[in-house]
Amino acid sequence: MSAAAFTVSASQFTGAKQRRALNARAVTASSSRRAVVAVAAGPKKIVIAGAPASGKGTQCELIVDKYGLEHISAGDLLRAAVAAGTDLGVRAKEFMDRGDLVPDEVVVGMVVEALDTDKAKSAGWLLDGYPRSASQADAITKEGIIPDSVILLDVPDDILVERVVGRRMDPETGKIYHLKFNPPPADVAARCTQRSDDTEEKAMNRLKVHHSNVEAVVGKYEGKINEIDGNRSKADVFADICGVIDEM
Template identity: 60%
Template sequence: MISGPPAAGKGTQCEKIVKKFGLIHISAGDLLRAEVNAGTESGKLAAEYMNKGQLVPNQVVVDMVKHRLAQPDVQEQGWLLDGYPRSADQAAAILEEGIHPDVFLLIQVPDDSLIERVVGRRMDPQTGQIYHLTFKPPPRDTLDRLIQRSDDTEEKARARLEVHAGNVASVLDYYQDCLVEIDGSQDIKAVGSAIEDVLDTFQQSNSLEEFQHELAANTA
C-alpha cells in the first residue's frame, strides 16, 4: 500500500514502483469508476448511491477491491494499492477480508512545501503540459496562456491536506507492523531510490521480522 498527501509525488512513484517491480497498480477511485462504467453488479449498486449524491458504502468498495485482488494477474504479479483505505472503517473491513500489505509506504512532506508545490502549478491549456513557476519554469512564450486550476489555491490545498492527515491518522494503527515512512521532500529520484531500497530489502528478507530488523538497522 502507498499513501501520501496531495502534491507529494505519489503518482510518479507509483509509476516507478509498477515499472521496477511489476506490480499491478490498483486505485480504489479508478476501480470504482471502472466498475460503474462496466455495469457490474457492484458498479450498479455504487452508481445508485453516487446518483443520489451519497457516499458509496464501505462494503461495496471493499468487495470491488477484494474481487480485483483475486484476479489472476494480481495473484501472479502482486499488487500496489494506492490511497486506500482512507478510514479506520475501511481498514478494518479489508482486514476482515484477509487483505493486508507486506509494506505500507507513507510519503511524508512538510505542509508548507506541499503548499508551495500546489500554488505554483500552472497548466498550458493547448498542450496539457504542467509546469511550476519555481521548480519547472514554463517557456516564456507560453506564460500568457497558462492557467491555474481552481483548486490550486492555498486555502483549498490546506483543506485537502487536513483531510489527508485525518485519513492517514485513522488507519496507521492497522499497519504499524509494516509501516515505512519515506521523506518526500527530497527530489524525485531520491524518493524513488528510497522506496526501491525498502522494497528490495523486503524481497530479500526471509520474514517480516527480518525485514523490520534490517530496516531499523539501515535507518539507525
Template identity: 40%
Template sequence: MNLLIMGLPGAGKGTQAAKIVGKFDVVHISTGDMFRAAMANQTEMGLLAKSYIDKGDLVPDEVTNGIVKERLAQDDIKGKGFLLDGYPRTIEQAYALDDTLKNLGIQLEGVINIDIDPTKLVERLSGRIIHRETGETFHKVFNPPAEGYDEKDYYQREDDKPESVKRRLEVNIAQGQPIIDHYRAANLVHDIEGDQDIEVVFADIEKVLSKLQ
C-alpha cells in the same frame, strides 16, 4: 509483493507509484482505474457504483470495498502482487481491507508512507497559477513564467489558494493518521522522506522494497 502507498496530496505519491510499478513489476491498482474498469466490465459492484454516481451521490464504503475485493481476486494479482494507491482512505476501509486480504489468503507486506512537512506541501500545492489568455499552467516557485511576469495576467483556481490547500491537507491528515497508526502497529510502515529530489526518494523506496522481496 503486496504493498500500499500512502502520502498527502502533493507528496509525489503518483510519481513514485509509477516508478515502483516499473521497477518491481507489481500491478498498480488506483481507485479511479478500479472504478472505471468495474463499471466498464459491468461487474456486480461496478453496476452498483454506477447507480450512485449517475445520481450524483457518493459511493458508499461497502461498494468501494466490494470493488477492491473484486479487483484483488483477479488472476494477475496472484502472479505479480499489487501496489494499492488511493485506498484505504478511512480507518473503516482499512479494517475492510484487512478482512478482504484475509478472506483471499493474501498477506500485506509493506506500506510505503511518503512523509513530508505539510507546510512545505502548502507551498507546492498553492503555487500553481494559470495564464488568463492561454490557460497555460505554471508554478510560482518550481516553474515560473518568464522573469518579471505581470501577476495580473495570471489567476489561481479557488482550490489552489493557500487557505483551500490547508483545509484539504487538514482533512487528509485527520483521515490518514489513524490508518498509518493502524499499519504501524502491525510493523508494516516504511517512512520515506518526501522532501528530496524525485530520484533520491525512489532510491530510498528501492532500498526498502529490495529487502522485502
C-alpha cells in the same frame, strides 16, 4: 500564478506540525520510521500512503516499471466512475468535490474487484492511496487484502498545498504537470485542465481529513510502516523506496 496563491498561514497547520511530532515516535537516528519485514517468497503486496500531492503517483510509476506490480489507485477508480457517470461515480463526486473521504461502501468493492485479477495475484500489487482511514483498513482486511509493507511519504503541509494548486493534467494523455515545478510544453499548456478539487481551499480540507485519519491507519499496520521523507528529488525518494522493497 503568484507565490502568494500558495501561502498557508502557520496557525492553519499548527495541528499538522504536532501530528508530525507524534509521527516521530519510534523514530530512528535517520529521522524515519522503518520496518524490515520478512516476507515469504512470492508476489509482494504493498500499500503506498501519504497526503494528497505527496508524490505517490510519481513513485508508483517508478515502482511498477521496476518491480512489475499491479498498480491499483483508488483515486483513479473513483475518477473513472465519475467520468463514466455511474451511480457510484455520481455519489462519489459529491464527496470528492468537497475534499472529503468517499464512503467505504462506495470504494471497497471497486478495490476488491481491481485486485481480483490474475496479474495482481501472480505479480503482486501496489495499492495507491488506500486505505485512508481506520474503517477502510478494517474493510479491506475483512476481504483478505493485507499488505506486507506500508510506505508512508512525509511532506510538509505548505509544500503539499503548493504542489496541489499548481497541478495540471493533459486530458489527452493523462500526464500530470505543474505550473512551477514541471510546466507543460507550449503546445500542450492550452489544453491542460485543473481538477475540481485542486484548489487551495479544498487542498487544505483534504489535508485536514488526511491528518485526522493517518495515525489511525498507521496503527492498523503496526510493524509494517516505512516512513520516507518525500520532500526531496523523486530519484532520492525512489532510492529509499527500493531499499525498503529489496529488504522485504
